[in-house]
Amino acid sequence: AEMRLTDTAGEDWFVTKSTSTGTVSTGEGASAYNDAAISISTGVWTDLTFNQEKWDDNSIHDTAANTGRLTCQNGGRYIIYGAASMSMEANTQLNAAIFLTNATYLSLQTMVTPVAASLNAAASRIYNLTTDDYVTFRILHDNANAANVVADSEYTPIFSMELISS
Numbered sequence: 001a002e003m004r005l006t007d008t009a010g011e012d013w014f015v016t017k018s019t020s021t022g023t024v025s026t027g028e029g030a031s032a033y034n035d036a037a038i039s040i041s042t043g044v045w046t047d048l049t050f051n052q053e054k055w056d057d058n059s060i061h062d063t064a065a066n067t068g069r070l071t072c073q074n075g076g077r078y079i080i081y082g083a084a085s086m087s088m089e090a091n092t093q094l095n096a097a098i099f100l101t102n103a104t105y106l107s108l109q110t111m112v113t114p115v116a117a118s119l120n121a122a123a124s125r126i127y128n129l130t131t132d133d134y135v136t137f138r139i140l141h142d143n144a145n146a147a148n149v150v151a152d153s154e155y156t157p158i159f160s161m162e163l164i165s166s
Helices: none
Strands: 002-006 012-016 027-032 038-040 052-056 069-070 076-088 092-100 102-112 117-129 132-142 147-149 158-165
Touching: 069 158, 076 092, 076 102, 076 132, 076 147, 092 117, 102 117, 117 132
Parallel strands: none
Antiparallel strands: 002 012, 027 052, 027 158, 038 147, 069 132, 076 117, 076 158, 092 102, 092 132
16 A cells, blocks of 8 residues: 655655564664773774763663673664774774674774875674674774874764664
């Protein structure tokens, strides 16, 4: 069955009945950030830590222990997202990755800059998690020396996951 709707701008929208058997869940997710710069050594994958939360609906993140983890409390399909910003030297790269239980890459992003610049790297993935699975967000760079991940609660470093289907 299809229903036609017209919005206030006069645009027609069509809604089609779905026969999907899945359920959509809301209210299960977390978004964490760090309110201080984090020094990252060159050439070493480093789990970022997150000492603050925007929200946490079900003890997914802990600001006291394992602060770099988001832990699945109820299995389902999640969208997972992490982002970080760092000042980079010319001809260097910044890598961002989401790992599952410290063993499996779920997402990898590599940013390269030909000139000295601030790079923003993000990684995301939609993935089926089971209860007690955890994910981490890691950074790797090849500046000549250690460099800081910039701290800004709105965009760096941040790490989030949200249940989109159970």
